[in-house]
Amino acid sequence: MAKMKGTIVVNTERCKGCSLCVVACPLDIIALADKRVNRRGYRYVEQTNPEACTGCTSCAIVCPDGCITVYRKRVES
Amino acid sequence: MENIVSPENLVYQKPTLLNDTDMHYCPGCSHGVVHKLIAEVIEEMGMEEKAIGVSPVGCAVFAYKYIDIDWQEAAHGRAPAIATAIKRLWPDRLVFTYQGDGDLACIGTAETIHALNRGENIAIIFINNAIYGMTGGQMAPTTLMGMKTATCPYGRQADLHGYPLKITELAAQLEGTCYVTRQSVHSVAAIRKAKRAIRQAFENSVNRRGSSLVEIVSTCSSGWKKTPVEANAWMEEHMFDFYHVGDLKTVES
Ligand SMILES: Cc1ncc(C[n+]2csc(CCOP(=O)(O)OP(=O)(O)O)c2C)c(N)n1
Ligand code: SF4
Ligand code: SF4
Numbered sequence: 001m002a003k004m005k006g007t008i009v010v011n012t013e014r015c016k017g018c019s020l021c022v023v024a025c026p027l028d029i030i031a032l033a034d035k036r037v038n039r040r041g042y043r044y045v046e047q048t049n050p051e052a053c054t055g056c057t058s059c060a061i062v063c064p065d066g067c068i069t070v071y072r073k074r075v076e077s
Numbered sequence: 078m079e080n081i082v083s084p085e086n087l088v089y090q091k092p093t094l095l096n097d098t099d100m101h102y103c104p105g106c107s108h109g110v111v112h113k114l115i116a117e118v119i120e121e122m123g124m125e126e127k128a129i130g131v132s133p134v135g136c137a138v139f140a141y142k143y144i145d146i147d148w149q150e151a152a153h154g155r156a157p158a159i160a161t162a163i164k165r166l167w168p169d170r171l172v173f174t175y176q177g178d179g180d181l182a183c184i185g186t187a188e189t190i191h192a193l194n195r196g197e198n199i200a201i202i203f204i205n206n207a208i209y210g211m212t213g214g215q216m217a218p219t220t221l222m223g224m225k226t227a228t229c230p231y232g233r234q235a236d237l238h239g240y241p242l243k244i245t246e247l248a249a250q251l252e253g254t255c256y257v258t259r260q261s262v263h264s265v266a267a268i269r270k271a272k273r274a275i276r277q278a279f280e281n282s283v284n285r286r287g288s289s290l291v292e293i294v295s296t297c298s299s300g301w302k303k304t305p306v307e308a309n310a311w312m313e314e315h316m317f318d319f320y321h322v323g324d325l326k327t328v329e330s
Contacts, residue, residue: 064107
């Protein structure tokens, strides 16, 4: 069966840690990085379970700062 | 994973018109989402060289630093007057203003109403966060009844402060407007609808169909003293009851 595999690339230097993408992700696989900040002092986000991502783009659409790039590919499983 | 990160699998990226300058907006601010939509729409319309924005006084005062099109900065509230002149001199341009509620619905009420009533072929993008964001969260004409701000710490009261102004409903009554709508950008579905509304308004400007007003019910998490996630929830719970989302006027042409 074919399924969608996705991944996101976060521009961590642009991220302000607002968490809007965290709550927008339907799979709940984005979180604020633990005890790490960018050069502007913001905790940035990262994917916690990249294997599960379907590349739905929800996180990227809601990001006010355009920090997230999304890739998606159909794979046979 | 590496073999997914490749150009042919790209499904979403920041619009290129929105440049790499870090935006000064607070984390989670609705202004950022709307900037992104404006950049996407202008790119999709192929109007990069023919779009002219007029930026306001308020938090969006630096909009011109972030979206790589031509801009004119206006004095507080005067953006529709400036846009009027630009569009009359350059009729083939996509001309829009970008204004907050303090700018558009308080100091600039006259310019807003008269430009819309004259049917100037401009689009107005109106960010209504029910507060003066830039200056520290004071009450605006759009502040909800009972809502606490820096200048009404016990909540807005009718006898002291009057009633919240629904300028978008007023605009829908004016002969000059061809498209009046109220949208929001708090969810994926809402953002998609808001983008279609901005596209419609921009096409109306290019095709000289009259004035368009797109209100975006927005958050100001700093002014509201909430996290961005809480601010979106507060907006859904309180703002939409008073500021109903949807099209108020669409004139078929
Ligand atoms: C003539 C004039 N009066 C007052 C001000 C102070 N001032 C700056 S921004 C602002 C209000 C901004 O509020 P709004 O338009 O709602 O935009 P926001 O910052 O919330 O995006 C005011 C009153 C000014 N800059 N110029
Ligand atoms: S929505 Fe954007 S700025 Fe906010 S936490 Fe996510 S990536 Fe960072
Ligand atoms: S003060 Fe409010 S409107 Fe201004 S950038 Fe911050 S959150 Fe946005």
